[in-house]
Amino acid sequence: MIRYTRRSLLAPILAACLFGAAAHAAPAPEDYPQKPLRVVVPYTPGGVSDAVTRLITRKLSDELGQAIVVENQGGANGQIGSSAVARAAPDGYTFVIVVMAHAINPSLYKKMSYRPLQDLRGVSLFGRIPLLMVSSAALPPRTFEEFVAWAKANPEKATFASSGAGSGAHLVAERFSQITGAKITHVPYKGISPALPDLFSGQVAAIFDSVQTMWPQVKGGKLRALAMTSETRWPAAPDVPTMGELGYPDLVTGSWIGMLAPAGTPDPLVRKVSDAVQRVLDQPDIHAQLIDYGIDPVGGTPAQFDTFIASEAKRWADVIATAGIKLE
Structure with a gap:
């Protein structure tokens, strides 16, 4: 008679869980990316944010060795597209482009379907827009x-x-x-x-x-x-x-534009994309084209971008409160 202990019953279950986790684990940085990336622009086609995104991602695709699909999801001052990315799998394959509205929306709207400063993390600040x-x-x-x-x-x-x-x-x-x-x-x-x-x-x-x-x-x-x-x-x-x-x-202020990823996206993958963006921004032709768009190229680390967004959110929260601005 075969006797089943609690340990023997749990062993295959634990093994299956570990195998499943390994199967879905993020790739090592040296193997990433293994498939095309998706970049969401939460505004309609044809605007500055859309044009800048397409300019940078064309070069970023070369740097990362994978195609990058740019997708427009406009509406609600950037909230629709940003919310979709905030809910996306944090696997390094989905990103969103944000502008100044990302930092000010929490102070303007009473209810939002996501938490801009908590559910998304910085990748790179493309540039400031004086x-x-x-x-x-x-x-x-x-x-x-x-x-x-x-x-x-x-x-x-x-x-x-x-x-x-x-x-x-x-x-x-x-x-x-x-x-x-x-x-x-x-x-x-x-x-x-x-x-x-x-x-x-x-x-x-x-x-x-x-x-x-x-x-x-x-x-x-x-x-x-x-x-x-x-x-x-x-x-x-x-x-x-x-x-x-x-x-x-x-x-001395203005708008800005940059790239975010879902919170929980592994640091090594975020850094790899951020470093690639920096190399793109450092290219003389891209730098000149951004200046023509009225954008001062910046770049920097993911942590620097997160710190910048937090400071922007506080700065404009104070202005909004003083002016008594509220949107529904």
């Missing part, structure tokens, strides 16, 4: 200082446009108002293009937006460039002072 502050050429101010003085003297005319409530341009303008004491009123639009006619006519006084979008209008004489939110003067606009030069270091 903003150009411009005012209407139809209005008197010609410099930053003149605009601040004019806005304080004409609060009923001091307005600023943005591409929507809670956008980066909106929050930077709110920060400008809080720091300078110039009480300017927010006028949201459904995108930048609808705002331009009102800016040209002076119906709206100012806007913060990318150099790439605004500089042609400055060169055309319809808008006046007042200041850059970059740390140093921008190559395409060398005559425009920075906020730091003007005495407002707290307005």
Whole structure:
């Protein structure tokens, strides 16, 4: 008669579990990646984040030796695509591209289907996107200082446009108002293009937006460039002072773009992708193209990107609370 002990019954079960875990274990860094990667852009095709992602992933594919599929999942200020990646298997094959909205959404929305700062982890900060502050050429101010003085003297005319409530341009303008004491009123639009006619006519006084979008209008004489939110003067606009030069270091800010992975993705795999991104960013042609997009290439380690996101979340949470901004 065969007698079954508890140990003998459990042994095959434990062996099966261990075999299953090994079968699904992440590959060693030297063997990774073994199949194509998927990168989700949580915005519609054709925008800057989409264009930058495709530019970088074409070169990243060469660095990693695997195809990279870029997938657009737009909606809810980046939440739909980001939420899908947050729920994806943390196996090193799914990533998401995020911008400034990723850090500010928790302060804007009462309910979210995922936790942006906990359910996703940093891979690489592609670059910072400084903003150009411009005012209407139809209005008197010609410099930053003149605009601040004019806005304080004409609060009923001091307005600023943005591409929507809670956008980066909106929050930077709110920060400008809080720091300078110039009480300017927010006028949201459904995108930048609808705002331009009102800016040209002076119906709206100012806007913060990318150099790439605004500089042609400055060169055309319809808008006046007042200041850059970059740390140093921008190559395409060398005559425009920075906020730091003007005495407002707290307005050295702007948007940014980078890559995240699901929380729990193994460190060695994340580091391998991060290192490959850095090599891409260091390529002269990619660096030049990003500058043309109005993006200052950065790179850095996954830990540095996580620290940066946390600092951004705190910075904008304070601005949002002071301004009383809430979205549903």
